[in-house]
Amino acid sequence: MEGKEEKRLQLDDFIVGTLPTLYYIPNFITESEQAQLLHHIYEGPASRWKYLKNRRLQNWGGVVHEKGLLPQELPPWLTKITQRICQQTGLFPSPINHVLINEYLPDQGIMLHQDGPAYFPVVAILSLESPVMIDFIAHPRLREDSATCTVAAKAETNGSLGESLCRPDVHCDPCSLLLMPCSLLIFKDQAYTDYLHGIQDSELCSFDKVLNISEVKKLQAQELTCDPVVAEDSNGTGQSSIFRRTSKRVSLTCRLVPKVHKNLFKF
Numbered sequence: 395m396e397g398k399e400e401k402r403l404q405l406d407d408f409i410v411g412t413l414p415t416l417y418y419i420p421n422f423i424t425e426s427e428q429a430q431l432l433h434h435i436y437e438g439p440a441s442r443w444k445y446l447k448n449r450r451l452q453n454w455g456g457v458v459h460e461k462g463l464l465p466q467e468l469p470p471w472l473t474k475i476t477q478r479i480c481q482q483t484g485l486f487p488s489p490i491n492h493v494l495i496n497e498y499l500p501d502q503g504i505m506l507h508q509d510g511p512a513y514f515p516v517v518a519i520l521s522l523e524s525p526v527m528i529d530f531i532a533h534p535r536l537r538e539d540s541a542t543c544t545v546a547a548k549a550e551t552n553g554s555l556g557e558s559l560c561r562p563d564v565h566c567d568p569c570s571l572l573l574m575p576c577s578l579l580i581f582k583d584q585a586y587t588d589y590l591h592g593i594q595d596s597e598l599c600s601f602d603k604v605l606n607i608s609e610v611k612k613l614q615a616q617e618l619t620c621d622p623v624v625a626e627d628s629n630g631t632g633q634s635s636i637f638r639r640t641s642k643r644v645s646l647t648c649r650l651v652p653k654v655h656k657n658l659f660k661f
């Protein structure tokens with residue numbers, strides 16, 4: 395696929411929900427491409443991983459600084475995928491130059507947060523292995539009164555999804571997306587600037603506020619045929635309203651840091 399001009403996706407077909415703007419693209423890569431990526435991610439030395447309290451990660455592309463990027467060339471196995479994301483989405487003004495690879499065990503997540511100001515405000519997240527739920531919730535500053543702010547602020551610290559009681563002029567409903575393996579999530583606009591996103595550090599995920607219902611159906615169908623990922627709790631319709639994460643999930647967060655420092659000494 396190297397050097398091949400990729401066909402532009404009709405992105406409007408992949409919008410989910412009404413919050414501007416979330417795109418969910420199922421099967422963005424094939425299972426064999428997933429296996430190749432996992433091979434590259436795990437073939438490196440153990441020192442490639444940086445350990446955080448609740449997950450471990452690999453940083454590719456250089457060091458992101460408040461003032462920009464101290465760059466390091468991305469390896470070909472990553473540019474192959476980042477170029478495809480750029481070409482197929484047309485959402486990045488120049489090549490993606492930074493990739494964060496996060497690995498989450500079934501009881502690990504990432505607290506609600508916003509991505510830093512150094513990045514161009516479009517994020518593309520490729521998901522590998524276990525399905526997982528990502529939550530979006532309005533930033534406390536968008537909320538009407540201090541009581542609501544407390545709910546959102548609490549959500550920010552404990553990772554749970556708060557209730558929405560928002561200013562009527564802004565889109566404020568909390569929502570979730572089920573991220574299946576091989577899928578690509580892109581978020582930008584208000585979802586980037588005014589919302590927090592996070593993954594709960596819990597093995598059990600609720601389908602409660604999920605926008606991409608068709609993926610839930612896929613997961614439920616899979617359960618009948620192979621994998622016991624859909625957990626025991628039933629919502630009275632014979633279908634489960636939660637699922638249990640049973641294996642690790644790996645994600646590639648692909649972003650563009652527009653400001654690149656070519657000369658270390660000028661930094």
Ligand SMILES: O=C(O)CCC(=O)C(=O)O
Pocket residue numbers: 494496504509519528591645647
């Ligand atoms: O793993 C994910 O899906 C989210 C990662 C993320 O939010 C980040 O790297 O900033």
Ligand SMILES: [Fe+2]
Pocket residue numbers: 507508509591
């Ligand atoms: Fe993030």
